[in-house]
Amino acid sequence: MIDLEKDVKYIKGVGPNRVQLLNKIGIYTLKDLITYYPRTYEDRSKAKNICECIDGEEALIDVVAIGRVQEIRLRGKTMYKLQVRDETGTATATWFNQSYLKSKFEVRT
Numbered sequence: 001m002i003d004l005e006k007d008v009k010y011i012k013g014v015g016p017n018r019v020q021l022l023n024k025i026g027i028y029t030l031k032d033l034i035t036y037y038p039r040t041y042e043d044r045s046k047a048k049n050i051c052e053c054i055d056g057e058e059a060l061i062d063v064v065a066i067g068r069v070q071e072i073r074l075r076g077k078t079m080y081k082l083q084v085r086d087e088t089g090t091a092t093a094t095w096f097n098q099s100y101l102k103s104k105f106e107v108r109t
Helices: 016-024 030-034 099-104
Strands: 070-074 077-086 089-096
Touching: 077 099
Parallel strands: none
Antiparallel strands: 070 077, 077 089
């Protein structure tokens, strides 16, 4: 049987640096770790139409790309913008520092 009071430093793959980070947020034992729940939750099970979205909202949308990814460099960050559309309208999708996503979109007209 697993000892839930075992220190997190004995978990495989958890090194000294990770132990320090876990301890900073109050996780000292295996029990602390498995009962540490996220502060917030994003429901990504239901896609929205563009017309239902609010400006600045994070949302799951089912769209097609209608333009190329635009890369904008800002003080130490890179911002990416992409024009997208669905049957209800168009929008600009924006994300930061994830250059690998540039090649994931196929432009459709």
